[in-house]
Amino acid sequence: MMGAAKQIRLNAFNMNCVGHINHGLWTHPRDRSAEYNTLRYWTDQAKLLERGLFDGMFIADILGVYDVYGGGIDVTAREAVQLPVNDPTLIVPAMAAVTEHLGFGVTVNVFAEAPYTFARRLSTLDHLTGGRVGWNIVTGYLESAHRGRGETLPVHDRRYDYADEYLEVLYKLWEGSWDDAAVRRDRGARVFGDPALIRPVSHRGEFLSVDGYHLCEPSPQRTPVLYQAGASGRGRAFAGRHAECVFISARDKAAARDAVRAIRAEAAAAGRDPQDVKVFIGIAAIPGRTRAEAEDKRAEYMRYASAEAGLAHFSASTGIDFARYGLDEPIPYAPGNAIQSATAAAAKRGLTKRDLLAELGLGGRYAVLTGDATSIADELQSWVEEGEVDGFNLSRIVVPESFSDFIDLVIPELQDRGLYKTAYAPGSFRNKLFGAGDRLPARHAAQAYRAKPTEAPPP
Numbered sequence: 001m002m003g004a005a006k007q008i009r010l011n012a013f014n015m016n017c018v019g020h021i022n023h024g025l026w027t028h029p030r031d032r033s034a035e036y037n038t039l040r041y042w043t044d045q046a047k048l049l050e051r052g053l054f055d056g057m058f059i060a061d062i063l064g065v066y067d068v069y070g071g072g073i074d075v076t077a078r079e080a081v082q083l084p085v086n087d088p089t090l091i092v093p094a095m096a097a098v099t100e101h102l103g104f105g106v107t108v109n110v111f112a113e114a115p116y117t118f119a120r121r122l123s124t125l126d127h128l129t130g131g132r133v134g135w136n137i138v139t140g141y142l143e144s145a146h147r148g149r150g151e152t153l154p155v156h157d158r159r160y161d162y163a164d165e166y167l168e169v170l171y172k173l174w175e176g177s178w179d180d181a182a183v184r185r186d187r188g189a190r191v192f193g194d195p196a197l198i199r200p201v202s203h204r205g206e207f208l209s210v211d212g213y214h215l216c217e218p219s220p221q222r223t224p225v226l227y228q229a230g231a232s233g234r235g236r237a238f239a240g241r242h243a244e245c246v247f248i249s250a251r252d253k254a255a256a257r258d259a260v261r262a263i264r265a266e267a268a269a270a271g272r273d274p275q276d277v278k279v280f281i282g283i284a285a286i287p288g289r290t291r292a293e294a295e296d297k298r299a300e301y302m303r304y305a306s307a308e309a310g311l312a313h314f315s316a317s318t319g320i321d322f323a324r325y326g327l328d329e330p331i332p333y334a335p336g337n338a339i340q341s342a343t344a345a346a347a348k349r350g351l352t353k354r355d356l357l358a359e360l361g362l363g364g365r366y367a368v369l370t371g372d373a374t375s376i377a378d379e380l381q382s383w384v385e386e387g388e389v390d391g392f393n394l395s396r397i398v399v400p401e402s403f404s405d406f407i408d409l410v411i412p413e414l415q416d417r418g419l420y421k422t423a424y425a426p427g428s429f430r431n432k433l434f435g436a437g438d439r440l441p442a443r444h445a446a447q448a449y450r451a452k453p454t455e456a457p458p459p
Contacts, residue, residue: 007420008380009433013060013396015082015085016087017033017082021284025301025398043097044400056103056132058247059106062082063148064146066081068319081313082313104129105245111162122174133225134224134227137242156234160234164238165206166207171450175446221429221439225244226242244278244430248279248282260389273441281391281393282365282366283367283383285406286368286369286371287370289372295370307361310360311357325353327352381419
């Protein structure tokens with residue numbers, strides 16, 4: 001057992017689509033994921049997660065389609081492998097309206113929208129949710145997403161170069177354009193906003209040119225909680241400078257510990273406190289009242305799962321068309337322009353197509369914890385102690401029971417051990433996570449762009 005208990009952080013890992021990580025389960029008779037295009041589906045989940053005191057719902061997204069496997073979308077379309085996929089931001093206000101504390105981490109690609117308009121979108125959400133919004137910063141890896149916009153996918157590291165400048169522009173808008181005192185709301189003087197305290201942003205960079213005022217008054221957090229999930233060397237450097245929450249994948253605790261330490265070292269190198277970053281790892285869980293009940297449930301789920309759909313997903317992640325290879329044929333893994341960490345991990349293990357199909361029945365990239373509440377809590381505690389992670393992104397298998405079973409069975413066990421909160425902390429999403437106020441700390445890179453009343457913003 002831990003001494004001074006480290007409180008486990010927990011997000012529900014979801015996506016505005018039918019099939020997310022564990023594919024084929026939309027065919028399960030108790031699964032509701034095909035209702036993804038209804039508000040009731042999302043508001044029911046939000047209320048459930050708040051009952052379980054989840055820190056947030058982490059909403060993934062892609063802008064393209066998985067068309068690498070077999071050179072098309074045959075498996076992707078038939079098994080709804082993140083296709084169709086709807087906008088992740090538009091469901092947030094409805095969920096916020098039926099909850100008081102739950103945070104919402106939305107994934108938006110930096111290439112999807114100009115920073116000037118994106119800044120308004122996120123500020124609007126932060127206002128409407130009372131400061132409960134986070135942004136998962138992604139640079140994208142799908143050629144199909146860029147083809148859909150008439151563009152070419154930049155090479156891996158250049159995508160991060162663009163993202164660095166994109167964040168610089170956003171910081172200037174969110175942190176530097178409006179003083180807090182600019183919003184007076186003075187009816188008698190007929191002054192809503194003080195023009196002397198609202199500044200234009202003028203930016204000329206390698207990729208972006210922006211001239212204009214931020215369109216929103218300061219929201220509760222100004223800058224939303226910043227998530228990021230890049231595991232390459234360049235991705236970790238980006239995280240060290242910007243991210244407050246980092247999402248990793250690791251097959252074992254030693255690999256997780258190495259990743260966590262590397263991320264914290266990057267944060268320190270950027271002049272930040274290493275503990276300014278919370279690291280989450282992806283898992284799935286199948287809890288039962290007994291181990292036998294959990295194993296039976298897992299066997300039931302496997303009857304509906306689609307390993308080939310999982311392989312189609314993994315093909316897109318690596319940029320390798322696994323449909324071209326025989327079950328036991330060696331696969332020539334090589335660094336490409338997709339997710340470099342996924343390719344490197346598969347190459348290191350020398351996985352064949354047969355291996356991949358065996359692993360991808362229930363997602364594959366994340367551990368699937370199966371057992372009673374005690375054994376699952378033991379394993380989660382071990383990941384925190386040995387893997388040094390701060391929390392977990394819990395992916396769904398069958399909706400909503402993957403979340404409700406975890407809430408009813410596992411969370412009480414974690415609470416009994418002092419590892420999980422029994423009530424929400426007050427304040428914004430950022431304050432709930434870090435306990436240090438609603439705004440970014442002064443040591444974060446964004447604060448260099450926060451103008452003081454007597455100063456002009458940085459050029």
